[in-house]
Amino acid sequence: MLERRFNIGEKLEDVRVERRPYQYLYMDGQDAMFMNNETFEQIPISKDLITGADFMKEGDIVEVVSDASTETVLFAEMPIKTQLKITYTEPGVKGDTATNTLKPATVETGATVRVPLFIDTDEIIEVDTRDGSYQGRVR
Helix, strand or coil: CCCCCCCCCCCCCCCCCCEEEEEEEEEEEEEEEEEECCCCCCCEEEHEEEEEECCCCCCCEEEEEEECCCCCCEEEEECCCEEEEEEECCCCCCCCCCCCCCCEEECCCEEEEEEEECCCCCCCEEEECCCCCEEEECC
């Protein structure tokens, strides 16, 4: 949000934005390649413009917001929650479920998430893509 003051009589230009679902294909340097599911057009979007980019895996659907008149991508948003498989974490300690202690775990996208001690490798967890926090185990 921006706070701006305008003089009386100043004219503002209307900007029309569009939200479209795009499918994530792959990373190409600092850009992520996406495909429009309706037209099959592929576009690169800078990783800096994507909310939750560290948690994207191939095939994920992302909401892309663009300026309708110039087709310029303004930003892209991952769904708030996503399910990821843990590829590596230290072994859990049996019976240690009562504490709120967290340990690092690497998920299939390469990102690191802090998870409870009882979570093990190869489990599927739900992650909040806005802040990378652990939300729960998927059964």
